Amino acid sequence: MPPDEEKVAPTSIDIFDQSLASEDVEIDPAANAFQYPPPPSESGNPYRVKLVRGQKGWMQYPGKNGKPGYLATDIECRIVAPDNEAIDGKPLFENFASTMVMQSTRTSRIAGILKAIYETRGQGETIPAHTSHLELSRKLQEEFDREAEVGVWIQWTGFCDVCSSPEKRVEVRGEKRFPPNADGTGHLSEMEHKPCGSIITAQARITRYIGLK
């Protein structure tokens, strides 16, 4: 954190006190302070990204009979697009990638990410069939350390906190379901959720990781 952003206790003041000094600031009068810029467009899929471990880092979940279970981490995926200044370096966030083996696919999200990294690197590396939660996690951490590149597909996803319940999460998925922007070049990141009237904000959710040549 830069020193000028250090948290210090605020003081209560009289803003009409003539002896007060103030710092000048520049603002954009046309900007909307209540609307976040939209996520990168789905039309740019797949995006090439560099992987870095997220802020939360590695977490271990309890397994059966008190044994250690699967491991999970968050990931920051920084877009690599040197010819597109508007998105180059912009982060996409993966909130939860784990080594839990899903019954439907008989593999894990982290194994899938490693496979896509290895395909992108093109050096013939493969993921082991017999492995452990810890081994897979360490392999992924090595890729974070070298900022490995991989392809990702994103989907705009907005979540309605009014209509959702602990049993059912109510989401709007897909950029095309959000309203077009003024000049028709893309979509706005916010929309009214018709059933309840509250505002839904789109975030770019990473749906899958793919090998890029």
Ligand SMILES: [Zn+2]
């Ligand atoms: Zn709603």
